[in-house]
Amino acid sequence: MINYYDILEVHYEVSTDELKRSFRTLIKKYHPDIHGQNKLWAESKTKTIIQAYKTLSNSTSREHYDKRYKHLLYTYSKHKPREKTETTAATGAVQEHVRTIFTDLLNGHIHHAIKNHERLLKDYAGVDFFSSLNKRDSIDCLFLLAEAYEKLDKFDMAISLYEFILEKGKGNTHRSHLLHEVKERIRNIYCRHLARRAAPEKALGYYEKVLRLKLYKNENAFIHKKIAECYLTLKAYENALRHLNIALSLKPNLQGAHKLKTKLKQHIPDFAL
Numbered sequence: 001m002i003n004y005y006d007i008l009e010v011h012y013e014v015s016t017d018e019l020k021r022s023f024r025t026l027i028k029k030y031h032p033d034i035h036g037q038n039k040l041w042a043e044s045k046t047k048t049i050i051q052a053y054k055t056l057s058n059s060t061s062r063e064h065y066d067k068r069y070k071h072l073l074y075t076y077s078k079h080k081p082r083e084k085t086e087t088t089a090a091t092g093a094v095q096e097h098v099r100t101i102f103t104d105l106l107n108g109h110i111h112h113a114i115k116n117h118e119r120l121l122k123d124y125a126g127v128d129f130f131s132s133l134n135k136r137d138s139i140d141c142l143f144l145l146a147e148a149y150e151k152l153d154k155f156d157m158a159i160s161l162y163e164f165i166l167e168k169g170k171g172n173t174h175r176s177h178l179l180h181e182v183k184e185r186i187r188n189i190y191c192r193h194l195a196r197r198a199a200p201e202k203a204l205g206y207y208e209k210v211l212r213l214k215l216y217k218n219e220n221a222f223i224h225k226k227i228a229e230c231y232l233t234l235k236a237y238e239n240a241l242r243h244l245n246i247a248l249s250l251k252p253n254l255q256g257a258h259k260l261k262t263k264l265k266q267h268i269p270d271f272a273l
Contacts, residue, residue, distance in 0.1 A: 004052035004065065006134040012066075016057065023053040029106075040181055041143060048136060091131070094124050098132035102141040110148035117145060139165055143178065146185070155189050162186050183213045191226070200230040221251035228260060237267045 005012055010022050026049050035042035055061045097120045104113035120127055129138040146161035162182050169179045190210050195203040207227045211220060224247035231240035241264055247254055 002048070002052070002136070003134055004056055007048055007052040007136065008056065014056075019053070019056055023049065023057075040177055041140060044175060044178055045136075045140060094120065094127060095132040098127070098129055098141070101145065102133065102137065105141065105144035105148060110151060113145065114148055114152065114154075139168065139175070139178075143182070150185065150189065153193075155193050159186060159189055159194075162189075183215065186210070186213060187215065187219065191223070195226070200233045204230050217250045221247045221254050224250065225254060225256060225260065232260070232263060235267075237264060240264060241268060 005014070008014075008019065008022050008026065010019060014022075027046065030042050030045045030049065032039045032042040032046060055065050097116060101113045101116050101120070104110070104116065129141055132138075133141060142161050142165050146158045146165065149155075149158040149161065162185055166179060166182050166186070169175060169182075172179070187210050190206040195206040198206065204227060207223050207230070210223050215223075224243045228240045228243040228247065231237070231243065240260075244257065244260055244264065248257055
């Protein structure tokens with residue numbers, strides 16, 4: 001269940017006027033037009049804010065929502081383990097750090113956000129963003145953080161964050177567009193940055209990871225062609241031919257395939273062009 005009170009950043013007993021003020025503030029804050037490259041993320045954020053406001057601003061739908069909300073709170077409080085007193089201060093410090101990082105990212109202060117993130121990882125083991133923010137904000141924060149690392153060419157950290165988001169988002173149909181964006185970014189980092197700079201043996205591993213993303217046929221055809229090129233460089237001609245055939249089965253008119261066929265013909269005499 002999505003916590004609409006958290007989404008709108010208000011208390012459970014919020015008045016109608018306070019609810020409206022918070023809604024207007026958040027709509028301005030997350031408007032897609034002011035978030036540039038993060039437009040898709042901002043559109044998703046705005047859509048959730050509008051849905052939350054529609055539900056809580058109507059007395060009937062709010063009453064139905066509150067019944068479910070109270071039941072959820074009761075169930076959670078009944079089963080939630082007691083926190084150790086000595087960890088309370090540390091937990092509060094981590095939460096403050098995470099919220100500061102999120103605010104910096106939303107305001108475009110990526111260098112400061114990354115500096116705080118790396119300090120957080122150094123000072124506290126096993127930092128869990130989901131215990132500091134609600135689930136939606138946690139995903140948004142991690143996405144913006146991964147994007148910040150990507151912009152600064154810190155690809156290993158960016159990849160680890162993107163892949164974590166993908167794993168967390170499995171089965172979430174409401175944010176499918178965001179997950180597709182994450183897949184594209186993972187593909188671009190592996191193909192355009194890491195694989196290009198790597199030796200063929202290592203590049204093969206990167207391309208195999210991209211195939212596991214289960215992208216569209218045309219994209220997979222391109223990846224199989226790149227794998228074929230790696231095997232050709234490694235003089236593993238049979239493997240190169242196998243992946244080239246897969247690529248052509250996915251996209252018969254694949255650009256660059258004929259050139260690759262010509263090279264393979266030199267090493268596999270009975271291979272018909």
